[in-house]
Amino acid sequence: EDKPVICFQGHMDMVCQKDDNVVIDFLKDPIIPRIDGEYLKATGTSLGGDDGVGVAMCFAMLEDENLKHGPLEVLITRDEEIGLIGAAALEAGVLKAKYMINVDSEEENAICIGCAGGFTVSMHLATPREAFQNSRQFTLTLNNFVGGHSGCDIDLGRANPLHVMSRLVPAAQDDYRIVSIQCGSADNAIPRKCVMTVAVAAEQVESFKKSVEHEFACFQKEYHQIEKEATFAMEEAKEERLPISKQ
Numbered sequence: 001e002d003k004p005v006i007c008f009q010g011h012m013d014m015v016c017q018k019d020d021n022v023v024i025d026f027l028k029d030p031i032i033p034r035i036d037g038e039y040l041k042a043t044g045t046s047l048g049g050d051d052g053v054g055v056a057m058c059f060a061m062l063e064d065e066n067l068k069h070g071p072l073e074v075l076i077t078r079d080e081e082i083g084l085i086g087a088a089a090l091e092a093g094v095l096k097a098k099y100m101i102n103v104d105s106e107e108e109n110a111i112c113i114g115c116a117g118g119f120t121v122s123m124h125l126a127t128p129r130e131a132f133q134n135s136r137q138f139t140l141t142l143n144n145f146v147g148g149h150s151g152c153d154i155d156l157g158r159a160n161p162l163h164v165m166s167r168l169v170p171a172a173q174d175d176y177r178i179v180s181i182q183c184g185s186a187d188n189a190i191p192r193k194c195v196m197t198v199a200v201a202a203e204q205v206e207s208f209k210k211s212v213e214h215e216f217a218c219f220q221k222e223y224h225q226i227e228k229e230a231t232f233a234m235e236e237a238k239e240e241r242l243p244i245s246k247q
Contacts, residue, residue, distance in 0.1 A: 007073040007097035010055045010104060011080035011087075014048030015149065015189050050081065054103030073097045080104075081188060083120070106152050120187055129242035132177050135199040139237040140165065140212065144229040147192035154190070159227050161194035164219055168232070169196065172211035174204035177243030199243040209234055 016026040022044035024031075032043040041047060058074040061067060073095055077086030101111065142161040148154075162183040169176070176198050183194035200208045216232040223230070 007075055007095055007100045008058050008061070009075045009077070009100050009102050010051045010058055011077045012049075012051065012055055013079050013081050013086075014050055015046055015081050015186050016048075017046040017147070017186065017189055017192070019044045020143070020193070051104040054105075057103055075100075081186075128245040128247070130245045132199045132201075132243045134202050135177070135243070136202050136205055137179060137197060137199050137237045137239060138205075138209075139233075139235050140168070140196045140198060141233045141235075142168075142194045142230065143192070143233070144231050145192045145227055146190075146229075148190045150188045150190055157226055158190055159219070159223050159230070161191050161230075164216075165194045165196055167219065168212045168215045169198065171215035172208045174208040174211070175201040176204075176208060177246055179239050179241055179243045197237050197239050 018024055024045060026045075031045050031048060033047070034041055034043050055076055058076065061069070061072065062074060075090070075095060077084075077090070079085035080087065105111070142165055145161050146158045148156065148158055162181075165181070165183070169178075179197040179199055181194070181196040184191035212234065213232070220227070220230065
């Protein structure tokens with residue numbers, strides 16, 4: 001029998017994330033690696049190489065002349081992290097194997113059965129806006145959260161700054177309106193930063209600031225073992241857009 005009986009499948013791509021102070025074009029510029037103890041890490045960006053170990057294992061099997069095995073196929077796809085684009089482009093009939101082993105598992109010497117799958121939802125909601133008289137605008141910034149991959153890091157108890165922001169602002173009993181909010185840059189990355197602009201009644205600014213800062217301090221106590229570097233800042237701002245209607 002000269003037909004392959006087992007196919008090993010891996011992929012090669014990365015979730016492109018960077019620190020605020022890093023200027024990089026991920027399509028052109030190289031990442032800057034460094035050795036940190038026993039680990040290889042990137043400087044100011046995600047490392048990539050997903051699924052580098054699995055792909056390396058596949059190549060090692062193919063070139064090892066002393067390894068005894070039956071016929072094999074190796075399938076390597078790209079752009080898995082942004083929508084399984086490489087896998088979707090695979091033509092029917094290319095593979096001959098009856099069985100496939102996905103080497104993108106998190107454990108050595110273990111076989112993961114099944115797939116998490118995934119889908120993306122784009123939602124557009126009407127946001128009526130109106131003038132908010134006698135108010136001042138501020139930008140609230142949560143930053144330096146641990147973040148991570150939504151697949152392998154989702155169970156590690158890390159905080160999502162979007163969730164934290166939705167906790168801080170409602171803690172204030174003052175009259176405020178949301179102007180805008182931005183959080184996250186990839187569907188499958190736990191965010192590290194969240195920025196919200198709010199309009200606050202001028203006479204209640206100090207009360208609002210005191211409330212959100214107190215709630216952030218409570219959050220820090222709860223997450224002091226995980227989100228050790230998390231920060232909060234509130235600065236005066238001015239957006240051209242009107243605040244979202246309170247209704």
